[in-house]
Amino acid sequence: MDFLDFHHHKQNKTGIYNLNLNEAIPLGNFSVGLHPKDISENWTSDFEKIKNISLSKNCLAIGECGLDGLINIDENLQNEIFQNHISWAEEIKKPIIIHCVRRFSQILHYKKAKVPLVIHGFNKKENIGKELLEAGFYLSFGKAGLDNLSLQKLIKDFPIQKMFLETDDADFDIAELYEKVSEIKSIPLENLKTQMWENLENVVNYG
DSSP: OOOOEEEESOTTSSEEEEOOTTSOOOSSOEEEOOOGGGOOTTHHHHHHHHHHHTTSTTEEEEEEEEEETTSSSOHHHHHHHHHHHHHHHHHHTOOEEEEEESOHHHHGGGTTOSSOEEETTOOSOHHHHHHHHHTTOEEEEOGGGGTOHHHHHHHHHSOGGGEEEOOBTOOSOHHHHHHHHHHHHTOOHHHHHHHHHHHHHHHHTOO
């Protein structure tokens, strides 16, 4: 069984490829959305493009999209565009891959969305992770899980049914992360691999 790389930026990996709006639709599974840093004055036409692309059968999720407190884009506009992504995802019944930087309290306001919400690349404090879990979010962990001790503590106690593992845009072998998480959670590697695929099935076919 292959290692599921939940969210990645290289088409030769097994998981959900993060499609750039200017790329052709790939043969493999992908997601599409407007990253906060890519918001421009043309965002409405960009979003129409996203809507069309996302109807592809192998588009498994909407995103990454979300809120970013470190970029110079109006927060109200970021929220408006994120809400548009959620509304569209609810309409076509696809989960959302969320990019969130320094805006976790605002992200929690969207917990009532009628689709699965996955925070990708989570590497924040344990209390934030637990708050997101209680609100129903999934968390996807990346390279920081290899050596961030406080994050490893969260992973150890985090329900395996509510998590994913990913490389994002980092250059490392996803198998390393699986081996580390297997060790942290004291579960067989094959069980971890199987559960990640089951989790994907659950968020993609949640209805």
